[in-house]
Amino acid sequence: MRDFSGDHSQLSLNTATVRKQGNLLDIIEACARHQIRAIAPWRDQVALVGLDAAVTAAKDAGLKLSGYCRGGMFPADGARRQEARDDNRRAVDEAKAFGAPCLVLVVGGLPQFSRAGSAVSKDLGAARAQVEDGIGELLDYARGVGMPLAIEPLHPIYAADRACVNTLAHALDICDRLDPDMTGALGVAADVYHVWWDPNLYRDIRRAGDKRLLAFHVCDWLVPTRDLLTDRGMMGDGVIDIPAIRRAVEAEGFSGFSEVEIFSELDWWQRPMDEVLETCIARHKTAV
Template sequence: MSASEIKDLSRLAIHTITTKGWTLEQCVENFSAAGVKGITVWRQALEGRSDAAIAEAGKRIRDSGLSTVALCRGGFFPGKTEADRNKALDDNRRAIAEAAALGAPLIVLVCGAVPGIPLEDARKQIADGIAAVLPEASAAKVKLSIEPLHPMYAGDRSAVNTLGQANDLVEQLGSPWVGVAADVFHLWWDPALEAEIARCAKLGALDAFHICDWLSPMADMLNDRGLMGEGCIPIKKIRGWVEAAGFNGFNEVEVFSHRHWARDPKDFLADIVSSYLKYS
């Protein structure tokens, strides 16, 4: 299939956060009915569930014909105190257990940043944090996929801000259980993006591909993403680069949007499908 058109939904996945008003069960039912083939589960949808209940949710997903693409999210490793950092490690170990119970092959890592911690220190704490939970990830056969975030989040959400930095971390850690989740919202602006996508693929680390659009102006730096075709990201071009690098996984729609969350979720889902087919 050319990078200029999508004619089916066989590689469409949607994050549960995208249809924020629905429970996990509602997401599964409605995504499946719409012809969507994959789902990335956000941990909020699993809150309060035992491992057995999470495993049952995973079975429900599989029985519906959906693939569980990932669990989102782990990370947030930096902390000003050892207690803060240890708390983050415990949370990541819990995420690994949840992913294993759910049947998710990977966890998306939003790596974290803390105001007042220099970026170079935060990046060291991130590397140390991932290394600390790698034994559990390996034992559970759950991959840890670093998601670089746009530089506007460097102060408080992630000190990993380019695909190049994520690739450097993958090389530094040297484990088959560490990879990368590439999100066009965070990476589209980077002049080195095509080359770093190719590098990521050569490392065997290109685990996930997230899509949405960048609105200009943006009303909220976190919760005003657009549907594909509403903004200025060259999604088809970037998809072409990841496919040329050998990626054949899901195209995961991840939209944080107060504007879209205020709509009827079924109407929003219909627009997700149509925009995916037309603009992705």
């Protein structure tokens, strides 16, 4: 297991962590000041400043990417499936423009939540089938431009609206069916917030191995959690044994960045950006 106590060279900032404090160009400038070496931008933040400006700013600041957020949201009714296809291809192209190591996929839940305006459905099985079909179709396009796809399983509380793939095992089953030769084109993003509870977590990390582990995200689970989407904790403030999970992924050969991704409407989004980044750096040394 790598020693993070002396520096923060392996810290990446998911830009959602300070999305309320400034635009993406502000975040890039702050990361450069704090000697943060990598980011994972969100598409909506990129769109606000323009793709070309965002790519140029990141490159000028010497920033690498740990991933690009996000593709997915595949389930849709018939009238909106082409919209989902086109949107995901654009996400691949944007990730490629940044030189990202992977495009993270938040796969979507029931159609009415994944694609606004879709007909209401309660058929979770059909949504999961659409997810797998959508990933398979996108994989052909992504392979053509050399952009790996990382399926991010989300905690089951998000099964209806954000992701009906909720365990590493399910994500890996999809990977094995669509990419049986483990070519590196398809893998998983392991976010401790979403997987820490799973009794099969360590088994499935071993199953993923270095061929499937494309990204590693950190934050913490607070007790109580006041909002199911926007009350994530800073590393060390909650109940997740983050070092144990990192030890497991690194034992399989993962050597990428630890990406800090915190949605915190009630706390960290209300603090100055510099304070948040300084705290991320300190906790990355002591709690990751």
